[in-house]
Amino acid sequence: MEKQMMKQRFGLPPMPPIATGSAGKRKHLMRKKDYSPLHWDKYFERKHDVITTAGNSFRVYERGHDGPVLLFLHGGGFSALSWALISTEVTSLVRCRCVAIDLRGHGDTVTSDDTDLSAERMSSDVGDVVLSLFEDNPPPILLVGHSMGGAIAVHTAIRGLIPTLIGIAVIDVVEGTALDALSSMQSFLRGRPKIFDTMDKAIEWAVRSGQIQNLESARVSMVGQLKSAESEETGAEELEHSHGSSTDVITEEAEDDCEGDNQRSADSKRPCPSISPSPSSGSTCSSSSLESSGLSSSAVHQGHKYTWRIDLSRTEKFWKGWFEGLSQKFLSCPAPKMLILAGPDRLDKDLTIGQMQGKFQMNLLPQCGHAVHEDLPDKDVVSWHDLRALEKQTDNCGTQRRSSTGSQLVGY
Template sequence: MSDLANDLLRKKVRQQDAQSEFFSEGADSLGQLPNTRKKESLIGTQKLPEITSFFPHLELFTNDDGYVFQTYYKPPRQEVGESSVVFVMHHGAGSSGATFAKLTAAIERQCEMQSISSVPGVFTFDIRGHGRTGLLNPSTEENTKLSFDKLCDDFRFLLQCFHERYMSEGPPPSYFLVGHSLGGSILSKVVSDDVDKNVCLKNNLGQIISGLVMIDIVEDTAVKALSAMKSYLNAIPKQFPSIERAILWHIDSNLLHNLDSSLISVPELFTRTEEEQYKWIIDLRKTEPFWHQWFEGLSRRFVNIPSRISKLLILANNDYLDKDLMIGQMQGKYQLVVFHNNQLKHSNTLTTATQTIPLQDASELGHFVHEDVPFKVAASLIDFVERNDYNFATRNSSSSSMKSQIDLVAALNAKWGVPQ
């Protein structure tokens, strides 16, 4: 959420997007983007992809209260008998599981580019009141009762269901939890509670959580941004005449910078009304009573999680850490990766793994950094797994100049004559 405060205060979003000079006057057709006068070269005509292209397994999980959750899963790929790595991803407020679609594809592509023999799986879901989960529970007030404790309980339930459904057989997997914005805060709370109280995750699932990643969330910045949130939500368009207009609004208002990602993530935020308009599935204004509890104490919880669970913080355009995060960084309690817009002009700003940046990454980034530059974020995640899970498959060095840390250590030991 580090970039969100600046975005909210820097630009007022147009309340009536239909009057925008960027939109064409012709009729729209769901499934294609229209040509527009000033953005024709950028957008053109493209098909909206299906979410099953990214997640082959879509399954519903129902809790004891009868609330139904939509989940998405792409299985890992590894050699027979090897333990698997699975990223469990949690989206933020106002988003959906589809926000991780392009990142999921980028993880597989990065493994291919780096000649890594295994590919981590990805499990994600639409949280309470959001995306398809919100549509599956249309008549319940539970869709907007997003207390922090309830959201944490939801995640514990879903992780347990997922593990029992897909991972109970064979070698235990390594779970790397990845949360964007509010999702990062929820995951930090779940992990922190499990470590401190040992009562939250059943069947010792906490013991196979190897890492925690937070994407673009700093407590101090997030709390300050909340003061502008109500005005922002009141200013955004309440509905759009087509999905195409909704996509263009997200791009034009700088919420998203990657058109390819917006084609899959934006449609999952809307539902069609009887008047053939597209309105937001979740009205975040109704969740205002819970905003502050979402982020209070986040930084301290994250930093104080024991080193048994490796931690990574990915930020966009912001290297201003609050006090707890700054002290934790100086003490080496977590890994920090910061992307800047001015770095996107260069091809080797992160590691040698990113010397070739696929064109699917945007030329700018913002709060949804994992959507704007999915290939760079995927490279960071794979590097994080390699550093912290020694069971993760090594690279095929015969077909790649890249080597894992283990390969590099072995090479240096041989050079220096260190006994193996």
């Protein structure tokens, strides 16, 4: 009676009927997950193809314009797009510049020998890219590397290839556990799908398998891990055709272009990039109206299948070189250090002793997978709060010497 009076007085609508359908009907009402790929400019502000003195072309994505540089090195099989979400998070906290590189043999980087993935070669590549980007006046640089990229970051630091290095952060790679895992690595790689019907299917597999637990990150990151099984065009380049953006080329000399010494390798299927600037995250483009800034399956070439950009099984001869002696090299780096792990069981003896002696700071982020920075970008950037101290010190000066910043970079 009271309910009836309330309805008459306030005009309340009748209660909806209680669902009595089957579980299948209820499942139909659930919102379907969107596995469509996301374009890089939702996270990064610009991209460049950086041409080094050796004529190699390295794809670089950036966010931010000044302040200290966070130089991101991705893991084996990943790409620079792996750092998309965390670049957005960190630049929202402090004034800095995020620079993410497609390493040799990965993503949209093209070199004279994409098969040489030795630690010495790849660390030299990092030094070459820094030289091409900043020439003789590099800003303070913090190296951040995940898995294989973490090992390369350590090799780069220990060789002194970055003169303004102010810190190094290594994500989920430890010598002992890495070497132990090598014996089963080929079996793991054989267990992955070789072919995907669409990019969407590849993204869905990455999330469902746990390779990348964060759906949003998988939607942008997996694009850099794929290529067309037929034309071998990379996923990122194919996405550009629908998105309508272009690519910058940065060389060490203004007169360099896509011909002559800096020409891309002949076996590259990609066209020479234009020199016009790429759109930033705030620009308009032909696909801006697509829902959630993603591209539906129909917006990308879906008439062919996709495979992995790099065949990691063929890089086995370089694996030990990445990880052997890594713990001692890491501890020997003169710059402040941080180790970010998905669990404490990953520590080996040398790092356990070093951690007890306070030689580096360790952050544990459980409840995530190997791709820590992708799974929990908002948690991972808690580590970057200490960049505020560095930001204040670089407000009124140019290049900051490591000796004057190291003691202030709390947490590294």
